[in-house]
Amino acid sequence: MRRAVITGIGFISSIGNDRASVLASLRELRHGFEQVTWLDNPRVAVKVLGTVKGFQVASTEWRDWRWPEGYSFGSEILRSLAPHGLYALCACEQAVADAGLRAADLANVDTGLFTASAGSPFLLHHHLKTLDVARGERGNPMGVVSSISGTLNFNLATHFHIQGAVCGFVSACASSSHALGYALDEIRLGRQKRILVVGAEEPHAETVLPFAAMRALSINPDPGSASRPFDRRRDGFVGTGGAAALLVEEESEALARGATIYAELAGWGQAADGHSVAMSHPEGRGLIEAMKRALKDASVESSEVDYINAHATSTPVGDKSEAFALRSVFGAVPRQPRVSSTKALTGHGLSMAGALETALCALSMKEGIIPGCAHLQEPDPACEGLDLPRATLAEPTRVMLNNSSGFGGSNVCLVLKAAAASRT
Amino acid sequence: MSTQSNACTNPATSGPSVDKLRRLPPSATEDFLSFKGKGDEEALTRLIIAVLTDHSPDKAxxxxxxxxxxxxxxxxxxxxxxxxxxxxxxEDLFQISISNEEIMQVRTLGELRAFVKTKVTALAS
Structure with a gap:
């Protein structure tokens, strides 16, 4: 069977806009949170956000935007982008360069693009308001392609002239994990030689605050403890935006061109809870099945897993459900896998989460570290038996899992294997 | 910066239309007001060049x-x-509506200028 490997990664995130700074944040457990005021209204109870530094994208007008040095974008691409599209473009450029490829190498039918984002509620709101004020008579011609869900694949495929499989994935917080799973399938089936997978979201009020209405966001005003997955006192997630991009390639292609391999994307599994539109199944039913399927798909025993990047967003219900699921699958294993949720550092990137965390896993695997559980002081009793390291460990790993769960109970588990381990 | 503060306090030079021009060179606002107020065709020509320059997808x-x-x-x-x-x-600048058929008639800069002039004049009368 054809294998897929990760050869390039790129980050625009609350904990860094390049691999080196992200790695330093993981090593030192340095979070990316700041206090913010939403919509100029200090009465909003939510106070903390995983902010994206170095960009100015508060305006609906791209001509006002600013981005970090080192990137050069023309109006032909900017005019149809949302703020998270700009992040995605930067992350993709990093991933392509990291893979040792040039943008021109993507302009063919052997390259695909799978994306995930919620679209841009920020721009959509603006464009619909324009339409409303003009009573349907006028609207910005870029309104649709810049703001609806799918804006990432429209724009990035055009920009990179990608001619293979191009589509977007919509399963809320499991979206970009789905994108990676199906990218693996496309490569296994021999349909594509490489797929650029990117997840991105906006840290704007229009994307994040609707979750406050669901009572899903932390109202803890302390950036140093608002996001504390698995902690007894957790009270909700902290939002974030940014972009994460991964270049997934068929292994023989990567080896033939001498690419550096972060990890093999060795398998995946998905299963749904069949339970609630918004809440996880109390005992993690779908996630258990997703993990079992992923292990089977990757031909990995539960005892071989070294580290699990948990979905755990720091919500009371979700973390508990995942803890049950982890105990169910790994409870009988003599050497417990290490478990942490890097959302303690980054915040919860919604559709971007799966791609971001898989990229963090790939980076950690290559660098021989296991990210620790930042901000965890008193583990929830539901976590009893789980190995939750408080600090980042310098430990080599051969097998990692990355869990993601989305609304409607969609669960995805991805398996990474160390590059050397994949060929033994 | 004084231009900006004037724009905020003088009703004749503020409002949604002029706000659209703030990302263009300051002369574009003067040209807009000059064409709108006095029908100055030279000002309209300069305004069209500024808008086309701003919207050009191919800077070369x-x-x-x-x-x-x-x-x-x-x-x-x-x-x-x-x-x-x-x-x-x-459309947004002059608060007009332009149909697809009308757009199809406009192929050159000269046609664009004549079209905008006719449309805005028709609106004023």
């Missing part, structure tokens, strides 16, 4: 000087999306 071909015969697509690198954006800009 961007218009640098007026040529009524210059074609939007073939000569100055516009694509259909850039034309749609430019039309939307003028």
């Amino acid at each position: 071909k961007a218009v640098t000087q007026w040529g009524p015969e210059l074609r939007l697509i073939e000569d100055i690198g516009f694509d259909s999306l850039a034309i749609a954006e430019t039309v939307f800009f003028f």
Whole structure:
């Protein structure tokens, strides 16, 4: 069977806009949170956000935007982008360069693009308001392609002239994990030689605050403890935006061109809870099945897993459900896998989460570290038996899992294997 | 900065239309007001060049000087999306509505200028 490997990664995130700074944040457990005021209204109870530094994208007008040095974008691409599209473009450029490829190498039918984002509620709101004020008579011609869900694949495929499989994935917080799973399938089936997978979201009020209405966001005003997955006192997630991009390639292609391999994307599994539109199944039913399927798909025993990047967003219900699921699958294993949720550092990137965390896993695997559980002081009793390291460990790993769960109970588990381990 | 504070306090030079011009060179606002107030055609010409320059998707071909015969697509690198954006800009600026049939009639800079002038004059009368 054809294998897929990760050869390039790129980050625009609350904990860094390049691999080196992200790695330093993981090593030192340095979070990316700041206090913010939403919509100029200090009465909003939510106070903390995983902010994206170095960009100015508060305006609906791209001509006002600013981005970090080192990137050069023309109006032909900017005019149809949302703020998270700009992040995605930067992350993709990093991933392509990291893979040792040039943008021109993507302009063919052997390259695909799978994306995930919620679209841009920020721009959509603006464009619909324009339409409303003009009573349907006028609207910005870029309104649709810049703001609806799918804006990432429209724009990035055009920009990179990608001619293979191009589509977007919509399963809320499991979206970009789905994108990676199906990218693996496309490569296994021999349909594509490489797929650029990117997840991105906006840290704007229009994307994040609707979750406050669901009572899903932390109202803890302390950036140093608002996001504390698995902690007894957790009270909700902290939002974030940014972009994460991964270049997934068929292994023989990567080896033939001498690419550096972060990890093999060795398998995946998905299963749904069949339970609630918004809440996880109390005992993690779908996630258990997703993990079992992923292990089977990757031909990995539960005892071989070294580290699990948990979905755990720091919500009371979700973390508990995942803890049950982890105990169910790994409870009988003599050497417990290490478990942490890097959302303690980054915040919860919604559709971007799966791609971001898989990229963090790939980076950690290559660098021989296991990210620790930042901000965890008193583990929830539901976590009893789980190995939750408080600090980042310098430990080599051969097998990692990355869990993601989305609304409607969609669960995805991805398996990474160390590059050397994949060929033994 | 004084221009900006004047724009905020003088009703004649503020409002949503003028706000659209704030990302163009300051002369564009003067040209807009001059054309709208006095029908100054030279001002309209300068305004159109400024707007086309701003909306050009191909900066290498961007218009640098007026040529009524210059074609939007073939000569100055516009694509259909850039034309749609430019039309939307003028619609919003002058609070007019431009139909698809009308857009199809406009191929050159000269036709664009004549069209905007006719449309705005019709609105005022």
